[in-house]
Amino acid sequence: MTAIARQLVTGVAGAEPAVVAEAPPAVSLHEVSRAFGEGTGAVLALDRVSLDVRPGEFVCLVGASGCGKTTLLNLVAGLDRPSAGEVDAGTGRPALMFQDAALFPWLTVAGNVELALRLNGVPKGERRTRTAELLETVHLGGMERRRPHELSGGMRQRVALARALAQDARVLLMDEPFGAVDAITRDLLHDEVEHIWQARDVTVLFVTHNVREAARLGDRIVLLTSRPGRVAATFDVAIPRPRRIESPEVSELAGRVTARLREEVGRHGR
Amino acid sequence: MAVDAPITPGASSLDRELAGLGALWPKLAAIGVGLLVWQIVVWSQWRPDYVLPGPVPVFKELGNQLEQASFWHAIGITLQRAAIGYALAVLIGSLLGAAVARVRPLRRAIGSLITGLQTMPSIVWFPLAILLFKLGEGAILFVVVLGAAPSVANGLISGIDHIPPLMLRSGRVLGARGLGLFRFVILPAALPAFVGGLKQGWAFAWRSLMAGELLVIVANRPSIGARLEFARQFSQAEALLALMIVVLVIGILADSVFSAADRSIRRRWGLIEPTS
Numbered sequence: 414m415t416a417i418a419r420q421l422v423t424g425v426a427g428a429e430p431a432v433v434a435e436a437p438p439a440v441s442l443h444e445v446s447r448a449f450g451e452g453t454g455a456v457l458a459l460d461r462v463s464l465d466v467r468p469g470e471f472v473c474l475v476g477a478s479g480c481g482k483t484t485l486l487n488l489v490a491g492l493d494r495p496s497a498g499e500v501d502a503g504t505g506r507p508a509l510m511f512q513d514a515a516l517f518p519w520l521t522v523a524g525n526v527e528l529a530l531r532l533n534g535v536p537k538g539e540r541r542t543r544t545a546e547l548l549e550t551v552h553l554g555g556m557e558r559r560r561p562h563e564l565s566g567g568m569r570q571r572v573a574l575a576r577a578l579a580q581d582a583r584v585l586l587m588d589e590p591f592g593a594v595d596a597i598t599r600d601l602l603h604d605e606v607e608h609i610w611q612a613r614d615v616t617v618l619f620v621t622h623n624v625r626e627a628a629r630l631g632d633r634i635v636l637l638t639s640r641p642g643r644v645a646a647t648f649d650v651a652i653p654r655p656r657r658i659e660s661p662e663v664s665e666l667a668g669r670v671t672a673r674l675r676e677e678v679g680r681h682g683r
Numbered sequence: 684m685a686v687d688a689p690i691t692p693g694a695s696s697l698d699r700e701l702a703g704l705g706a707l708w709p710k711l712a713a714i715g716v717g718l719l720v721w722q723i724v725v726w727s728q729w730r731p732d733y734v735l736p737g738p739v740p741v742f743k744e745l746g747n748q749l750e751q752a753s754f755w756h757a758i759g760i761t762l763q764r765a766a767i768g769y770a771l772a773v774l775i776g777s778l779l780g781a782a783v784a785r786v787r788p789l790r791r792a793i794g795s796l797i798t799g800l801q802t803m804p805s806i807v808w809f810p811l812a813i814l815l816f817k818l819g820e821g822a823i824l825f826v827v828v829l830g831a832a833p834s835v836a837n838g839l840i841s842g843i844d845h846i847p848p849l850m851l852r853s854g855r856v857l858g859a860r861g862l863g864l865f866r867f868v869i870l871p872a873a874l875p876a877f878v879g880g881l882k883q884g885w886a887f888a889w890r891s892l893m894a895g896e897l898l899v900i901v902a903n904r905p906s907i908g909a910r911l912e913f914a915r916q917f918s919q920a921e922a923l924l925a926l927m928i929v930v931l932v933i934g935i936l937a938d939s940v941f942s943a944a945d946r947s948i949r950r951r952w953g954l955i956e957p958t959s
Contacts, residue, residue, distance in 0.1 A: 506858055515849045515853035517868070519872070519948075532859050533858060563953065
C-alpha cells in the first residue's frame, strides 16, 4: 500500500467505518489472554487484549517491562498459542526482529540473509542477487563476507533487518529492536525503518519502552498496562512524516503518552 | 567501527603462521629438557643399558625402523584400523547423540548410560570382545568403537544442550522446522562442542586401539602394537622405546588436527581474538 492510500484509510477510518470494512486487518487480536503456569502460581501475562492493525499501518506497542509485549509478539508470530481468544496474522509467517540481532555466528553476513531466503523457498539462482539487494537496502553493501562478530551492534541489527525482509513477510514484528543501540545509530535506523516501511507493502508492529521512539515512528501508539497486560489507551499519531525525534510535536506527544503511562504505573502501585 | 575492523583473512593467516614459528621455542625447549632428564636417568645406571637405553641409541633405532618396509606396512594397518574404527564410532556416536539430545524419553532411558560408558576403561571390554569375535580384527574394531562412540555422542549432546534459546527461536521465526531446524540451526550451533567430542573420541579410539593391538595379535597382520609386543618379548628395548615415540607422535599429530579445527571455528565465531 502506498503512503497516500494509507492516509486515505486512516483519514476515513473514524468517519465511515463501513467504507473501510472491505480491507480486513493485517493483524487481529480478539480478547486474547495468555497465562503462564498453573494453579495459584499462575501469572496472567495478557488479559483480554483486543487490537486490530490495518494493512500497511505502523503500530507501536508501549509499556513498562513485564507488560506482556514480548508475549504478544510471540502470539502474533505463531511461536506461542493464546490461553483464550483469537489471534489472526493473516496468511504467511510474520517476520520477527529481536533486541538481540540473533544472527548465526557460523554464517557470514550474506550467509545469514541467504539462509532466510532459502528457508523461504527462494530458488538458489536468485539468492545471491536478492541478498545483495537486501544488504544494499540496509546500507551494508560490501559487507557480505564479514562475520557477525566483526560488526558493530547497529550493523548487526541492520543485518537482522535485512534477514527479516528476506522473509518477504507482509507483517514485520519488531521486539525492542533498537533497545541496545546507541542514540545516534538509533536515529539513523529510525529513518531507515521508516523508508523501508514506506517503500514496501508491509505492516509493522513495533514494541518499545521508549515513548519518543514510538512517537517518532508510529501511526498509532498502543499503551499496555503491566501484570496483567491490557490495552490502557491508544494514541493516533497525526504528526506528518518525515518526523524528527527531537521535534516539538514528537516531544509533546511523547509527554502525553508518558503522563498516561505514569498514571497506569501509579495505579498498579509500582 | 575501528574497534570492529577485522584483519583481512589472507594476511591474518600468514601472520598467524609466523607467530606460530615464534611460539615454537617453548615446545622445543620442553622436548630438550625431557631428553636431558631421560639421558640423566640412563647415566645414573638406575637400570642397565639393555633395559633402559638412552635417547641416542633409541633415535638410531627409530631411524632404522623408518627405513624398513615392514615398519610402514605395520603403520599402514594400524592407521587403517584407527580410521575405520573411528569413522564407525563417529557415525554411531553422532546418530546416537542426535537422537538422545532431541528425543526426551530416549534421554531419560540412556542419557546417563552414555556418560557411564564414557568413563569405563575400554580395556574392560576386551575379554568380552575376544569371546565374541575371537582373536581377530572384529574384536579390535568392537573395542575401538565402544571406546570412542560415547565421547562423540556426549560432545554432540552437550553441544545441543547449550545452544542459546534465542538461536532456536530465531531459526523458527525464519521458518526452520523439524529436520530443517536440525540441519541449518541445531547442528551448526552445536559444532564447537561436537568438535570437542570428536577430539576426545579420537583420543579414546587411539588408546583402545593400542590396547587392542597389544592383546589381540592377528596372524599376518603386523601392526604397531604387535611390533611393540614382539620388541618386549625379544627384549629389544631400543625398538620398544622407538615404537612408543611413534605412537606418541601419531597421537600428537592427530590431536593438533582437531585443535586446529577447533581454533578455526572459534575464530570464525568470534569466540577468540584473531591474534591468539
